[in-house]
Amino acid sequence: MDSTRRQRPTTDQGTSDEDAELFWERHHRTRRAWGARVNPLLAETAAPLRPGAALDLGCGAGGDAFWLARRGWRVTAVDISTTAVQRVRERARDLGVADRVTAQQHDLARSFPAGQFDLVSAQYFQSPFPLLRSRVLRTAARALRPGGLLLIVDHGSTAPWSWSQDNHFPAPTEIADELDLDPGHWSVLRADTPRRRATGPAGETATVTDNILLVQRTAG
Numbered sequence: 569m570d571s572t573r574r575q576r577p578t579t580d581q582g583t584s585d586e587d588a589e590l591f592w593e594r595h596h597r598t599r600r601a602w603g604a605r606v607n608p609l610l611a612e613t614a615a616p617l618r619p620g621a622a623l624d625l626g627c628g629a630g631g632d633a634f635w636l637a638r639r640g641w642r643v644t645a646v647d648i649s650t651t652a653v654q655r656v657r658e659r660a661r662d663l664g665v666a667d668r669v670t671a672q673q674h675d676l677a678r679s680f681p682a683g684q685f686d687l688v689s690a691q692y693f694q695s696p697f698p699l700l701r702s703r704v705l706r707t708a709a710r711a712l713r714p715g716g717l718l719l720i721v722d723h724g725s726t727a728p729w730s731w732s733q734d735n736h737f738p739a740p741t742e743i744a745d746e747l748d749l750d751p752g753h754w755s756v757l758r759a760d761t762p763r764r765r766a767t768g769p770a771g772e773t774a775t776v777t778d779n780i781l782l783v784q785r786t787a788g
């Protein structure tokens with residue numbers, strides 16, 4: 569754990585535990601090469617933006633962080649898995665973007681990276697363990713600079729190769745309700761459920777639905 573970069577815990581309830589860390593460690597160790605592609609909705613949202621400081625919550629293999637860094641963003645990439653974080657650091661060096669990617673290990677239910685961001689991205693930041701997700705995402709919304717964007721993309725349906733076959737996913741409006749953000753300070757720019765053709769680890773394809781919520785911080 570990179571304790572020098574941590575802010576104080578976001579919760580004192582200790583709801584996320586070693587099991588979560590073990591689960592995601594195992595997940596990342598067994599999925600060595602897959603997942604380093606940019607997520608299409610992150611690319612679509614960030615492509616027209618002027619690069620600034622970005623935060624990637626649950627960065628996994630780092631595909632989004634590398635894509636952003638190659639376009640000039642300074643990216644803080646965070647994951648609970650030390651294996652994922654270590655690999656993101658190594659791959660960032662290999663890709664020549666190590667100066668723009670800072671990979672940090674956090675259990676986001678317990679600690680949150682320091683800083684203010686122009687873009688916070690939570691791509692499929694979903695877990696079978698208690699995550700205090702709304703609290704994490706509210707903290708993320710508060711870490712935005714005025715004008716900054718919080719992009720939340722969740723599974724709205726499950727691909728056959730997914731680690732989870734859970735089919736209960738909150739709709740974008742439910743996610744927005746849970747965040748309970750003051751409309752005087754944050755605006756919802758997008759809340760919809762597009763479908764796309766997804767490709768799995770063995771090249772298999774399936775049509776899946778994503779649940780998207782895009783929020784902008786309008787005032788400090």
Ligand SMILES: C[S@@+](CC[C@H](N)C(=O)[O-])C[C@H]1O[C@@H](n2cnc3c(N)ncnc32)[C@H](O)[C@@H]1O
Pocket residue numbers: 584588592603607625626627628629646647648649652674675676677690691692693694695699
């Ligand atoms: C479903 S994966 C999505 C990974 C990546 N964003 C992507 O789109 O490929 C969820 C990610 O969140 C991470 N994660 C789960 N619980 C976490 C927590 N409490 N704190 C930080 N990261 C967590 C996992 O290790 C995993 O990399």
